[in-house]
Amino acid sequence: xxxxxxxxxxxxxxxxxxxxxxxxxxxxxxxxxxxxxxxxxxxxxxxxxxxxxxxxxxxxxxxxxxxxxxxxxxxxxxxxxxxxxxxxxxxxxxxxxxxxxxxxxxxxxxxxxxxxxxxxxxxxxxxxxxxxxxxxxxxxxxxxxxxxxxxxxxxxxxxxxxxxxxxxxxxxxxxxxxxxxxxxxxxxxxxxxxxxxxxxxxxxxxxxxxxxxxxxxxxxxxxxxxxxxxxxxxxxxxxxxxxxxxxxxxxxxxxxxxxxxxxxxxxxxxxxxxxxxxxxxxxxxxxxxxx
Numbered sequence: 001x002x003x004x005x006x007x008x009x010x011x012x013x014x015x016x017x018x019x020x021x022x023x024x025x026x027x028x029x030x031x032x033x034x035x036x037x038x039x040x041x042x043x044x045x046x047x048x049x050x051x052x053x054x055x056x057x058x059x060x061x062x063x064x065x066x067x068x069x070x071x072x073x074x075x076x077x078x079x080x081x082x083x084x085x086x087x088x089x090x091x092x093x094x095x096x097x098x099x100x101x102x103x104x105x106x107x108x109x110x111x112x113x114x115x116x117x118x119x120x121x122x123x124x125x126x127x128x129x130x131x132x133x134x135x136x137x138x139x140x141x142x143x144x145x146x147x148x149x150x151x152x153x154x155x156x157x158x159x160x161x162x163x164x165x166x167x168x169x170x171x172x173x174x175x176x177x178x179x180x181x182x183x184x185x186x187x188x189x190x191x192x193x194x195x196x197x198x199x200x201x202x203x204x205x206x207x208x209x210x211x212x213x214x215x216x217x218x219x220x221x222x223x224x225x226x227x228x229x230x231x232x233x234x235x236x237x238x239x240x241x242x243x244x245x246x247x248x249x250x251x252x253x254x255x256x257x258x259x260x261x262x263x264x265x266x267x268x269x270x271x272x273x274x275x276x277x278x279x280x281x282x283x284x285x286x287x288x289x290x291x
Contacts, residue, residue, distance in 0.1 A: 002033045002113065004085075005056045007047065007071050009040050009063035017062060017089040024060070024087065027106065031113050035060075040070065047071075048078040058112060058290060062087040065095055065132055069269035072122060072287060073129050083117045083288035092270045095132040097203075098196035101291060112290045119285035120211045121195060123268075125278055130268040133199045134280055136260070137190020137221075138170050140267040172223040174261040179218065179253035186249060187223035193256060193280055194219070202241050208252060214284040218256060220249040256280040 006024065008017065021037070028035040038050050040063075051059060051074065059082055061071040068086055075082060085108070088096035101108045123130045170189060177184040177191075192199050193216050199205045206217035221232060224247040232248075235241045243250045259277040266273035 003054060003056045004028065004033060004035050004058050004060055004112070005051055005054050006035050006037045006060045006062060007040060007067065008037060009067040009089075020062070020087065020089060023105075024062070024109075027109050028113075031109065033113055040067065044070070048074045048080070051075075051080060051082065052078065056082065057115070058083045058085055060085040060087055060112070062089055064088065065092045065269045066271045068095060068131055069129070069271060072131050076122070076129055076283075076286060081288075083115075083290055085112050085290040092201075094198045094201065095196055098132075098198045099289070099291065108290070116291055117288040118212070118291045120287050120289050121214060121216075122283050122286040123193065123195060123216055124281045124283050125266070125268060126274050128268055128273065129283070129286070130195075130273075132195050132269055133192055134266060134268050134273065134278070135190060135192040135199075136258070136264045136266040136276055136278070137173065137188065140190060140265060170229070173264060175220065176259040177218075177220070177251070178255075178257040179251045180255060182251070182253070184220075184249065184251070186220055188249075189221045189223065189229070191218060191220040191258070193217070205241055205243065206250070207243060208250075212285060214282055215252045215254050216256070216280065216282050218249075218251040218253070219243055220251070222247045222249060254282045 008021065025035050036054055036056065038047060059071060059075070061068045061084060071084060075084065086096045086099065086101065088102050096102050123134055125134060172187040172189055175186050175188050175191065177186070194206045194209055195211060195216055197204055197206055197209050205219060209217045228247055257279050264276045266276065266278060
């Protein structure tokens with residue numbers, strides 16, 4: 001009998017996740033498989049040993065992008081050669097949206113049981129890995145200040161509402177960017193570095209992004225006039241942004257070195273990251289994903 005470990009975030013998705021847990025356990029039982037649940041906790045040091053002891057055929061990460069990041073960091077730091085499945089249930093599910101694997105869960109479970117996988121790059125910053133997004137600037141600070149209760153009640157709309165309230169305080173920072181062998185100096189409101197085509201709910205934000213090309217894609221929102229900035233803000237709220245906009249710098253590279261002229265905290269897959277300066281590296285084909 002095949003065994004799979006289900007890592008779930010009890011906060012992520014609230015009631016919807018609890019309903020889905022029973023559905024998943026029953027679905028894997030129907031496929032003559034054992035699903036072993038593991039509940040995440042703050043400052044978790046037990047997940048790695050739990051997975052190693054269970055010796056599963058795969059790990060299912062049930063939650064948002066932050067839960068997936070946690071699982072990926074355990075898999076890579078513990079040097080576990082185990083494929084990962086993603087069951088989206090959090091506020092932010094950009095990566096699973098890019099993969100499209102949750103559109104038909106029964107079909108996805110069949111692929112998991114049969115072992116259908118692909119290789120996927122990840123990003124690396126300091127001691128941490130991220131799967132989809134690294135960012136810094138005004139939007140990053142907004143995301144970190146969103147009230148947890150509001151976020152769970154309203155989902156992504158909470159971020160946009162908070163962002164609108166912070167518009168009068170928006171200002172630029174001077175960025176020095178080294179992207180492989182190219183250098184850029186630009187006044188910018190914020191930047192995002194992505195692995196997939198979707199970030200912050202923005203579909204096709206990085207149209208050239210591929211999960212296994214050994215590169216990450218960077219979008220920098222340049223300093224611009226107030227009307228131009230308001231137009232960009234409207235595009236963000238409408239969940240569409242044109243990477244060819246004259247006020248957006250779009251770069252592809254394997255390694256980014258980013259410095260700023262003021263203190264700035266980063267965000268990695270929706271969780272607080274280190275302050276700038278950052279060295280962001282692509283780790284090619286670092287993980288296997290069920291697809």
